[in-house]
Amino acid sequence: MKILLVAINAKYIHSNLAVYCLKSYAAKRGIEVELTEYTINHRRDDILMNIYQRKPDVVAFSCYIWNLEFVQDIAADLYKVLPDLEIWGGGPEVSYDAEKFLAKHPEFRGIMKGEGERTFCELAGLYQIYGKEAVNKLDECHGIVWRDPKGEISQGLPQAPISLDEVPFIYEEYENMMPFENRILYYETSRGCPFSCSYCLSSIDKRVRLRSMELVEKELQFFLDHKVPQVKFVDRTFNCNHRHSMAIWRYIKEHDNGITNFHFEIAADILNEEEIEVSLDSEVKYIEIFNIPDTEVRMVDIIMFFEEKKKFLV
Ligand code: B12
Numbered sequence: 211m212k213i214l215l216v217a218i219n220a221k222y223i224h225s226n227l228a229v230y231c232l233k234s235y236a237a238k239r240g241i242e243v244e245l246t247e248y249t250i251n252h253r254r255d256d257i258l259m260n261i262y263q264r265k266p267d268v269v270a271f272s273c274y275i276w277n278l279e280f281v282q283d284i285a286a287d288l289y290k291v292l293p294d295l296e297i298w299g300g301g302p303e304v305s306y307d308a309e310k311f312l313a314k315h316p317e318f319r320g321i322m323k324g325e326g327e328r329t330f331c332e333l334a335g336l337y338q339i340y341g342k343e344a345v346n347k348l349d350e351c352h353g354i355v356w357r358d359p360k361g362e363i364s365q366g367l368p369q370a371p372i373s374l375d376e377v378p379f380i381y382e383e384y385e386n387m388m389p390f391e392n393r394i395l396y397y398e399t400s401r402g403c404p405f406s407c408s409y410c411l412s413s414i415d416k417r418v419r420l421r422s423m424e425l426v427e428k429e430l431q432f433f434l435d436h437k438v439p440q441v442k443f444v445d446r447t448f449n450c451n452h453r454h455s456m457a458i459w460r461y462i463k464e465h466d467n468g469i470t471n472f473h474f475e476i477a478a479d480i481l482n483e484e485e486i487e488v489s490l491d492s493e494v495k496y497i498e499i500f501n502i503p504d505t506e507v508r509m510v511d512i513i514m515f516f517e518e519k520k521k522f523l524v
Pocket residue numbers: 215218219220221224225226227228229231232270271272273274275276277298299300301302303322324325326327329330396398409410411412444445446
C-alpha cells in the first residue's frame with residue numbers, strides 16, 4: 211500500500227513541520243510513507259495531476275486554516291478520478307468538528323484527530339498489514355473518526371498524548387537539509403498553551419508538554435552549525451515556562467554564530483525582568499508579541515521598551 215502525506219503550504223518559503231514529523235515517527239517504527247508539499251499558489255489541476263501520477267492507495271491531507279478550501283476541492287476531484295482511493299484528513303482545522311466534517315465530505319474515509327504522530331503511525335500500520343481490508347479494522351485505531359463501508363460514522367478510542375522527546379528532530383535526516391533550502395525552518399520545543407483565548411484552537415490543549423533541554427541544546431547547535439538563516443519556533447506561547455524559555459535564550463546568547471535568527475511568539479504580559487534582559491542582550495532578534503485582552507497597558511510599555519532598545523518586533 212502506498213501512503214502519501216500531502217501538505218499544501220501558504221507559500222513556497224513555508225514548510226509543513228507536522229507531515230515531516232509524522233513521516234519520520236512512522237519510519238522509526240518500520241512504516242515507510244511518502245510525502246509531498248505544494249502551495250496554495252499552485253494550480254489545483256496541477257496538484258491533482260501530480261497526486262494522481264504518484265498512484266497512492268491512501269492519501270492523508272494536512273488541514274490548516276490557509277488550505278482547507280483547497281484540500282476539500284482537491285479531495286473531491288481526486289475521489290472522482292480515483293474512486294478506490296482512501297482519503298484521510300488530519301490537522302487542527304478538521305480535528306475539532308470531525309464528525310460534522312465527515313458528514314459534509316463523503317469523499318473522506320476519516321479524520322485523524324489532534325496530535326498526529328501516534329495516530330498516523332497506527333493507521334498507516336493497519337493499511338500496511340491489511341491493505342484495503344483495513345477499513346474493517348479501523349476500530350483498532352485510536353484518535354480517529356471514520357466512515358465505515360456502510361457509510362456510518364464512528365468515533366474511535368481516544369489517543370494518548372506522546373512525550374515531546376518522542377517527536378523526531380527531522381532536519382538531521384536530510385542530507386544538506388535539501389527539502390528546506392531557502393525556506394523557513396520550523397522548530398517545536400513545547401506543545402499546548404495554558405491560556406484560554408476563545409478564538410484560538412491552540413487553547414484546547416491546556417497541558418503544556420516540554421521537550422527536554424538535553425535534546426533542545428543539541429538541536430539548537432545543529433541549526434547554528436549549519437548556519438541556518440531563520441528558525442521559527444512554533445511553540446504556542448514560547449515563554450509560558452520561564453525555566454524553559456530562559457534556558458533556550460541563554461544557550462542562543464552563549465553560542466550565537468552571527469547568522470542564525472531565531473523567531474519566537476511570546477506572551478508579553480508574563481515576561482519577567484530576567485527574560486527581558488536576556489532577550490535584549492542576545493541574538494534573539496525577532497520576537498512576536500501578541501496581546502491578551504486585559505493586559506494592553508503593560509503590552510504598550512513592553513513594546514516601547516523593546517523599540518527603545520532597537521529590537522525588531524512583528
Ligand atoms: C507556521 C504557521 C503559519 C504559517 C504557514 C505555514 C505553512 N505550512 O504554510 C504562516 C505564517 C503563513 C501562517 C499564516 C496564518 N496562520 Co498560522 N500558524 C502557524 C503555526 C505557528 C505553526 C503550525 C505548525 O507547523 N505547528 C507545528 C505542528 C507540529 O503542530 P500542529 O500544527 O498542531 O500539527 C499536529 C496536529 O495538528 C496533527 N497534524 C497536522 N497535520 C496533520 C496531517 C495528518 C495527516 C495528520 C494525521 C495529523 C496532522 O499532527 C501534528 C503533530 O502532532 C500555528 C500555531 C502552532 N504553533 O501550531 C499557526 C496557526 C495554525 N495559524 C493560525 C492562523 C489564524 C493563521 C492566519 C489566518 C493568521 C492571519 N490572521 O493572517 C494565517 C493564514 C494565512 C493564509 N494565507 O490564509 C492559527 C489557526 C487557528 C484557527 N484555525 O483559528 C494557528 C493555530 C495559530 C493560533 N494559535 O491562532 N501560519
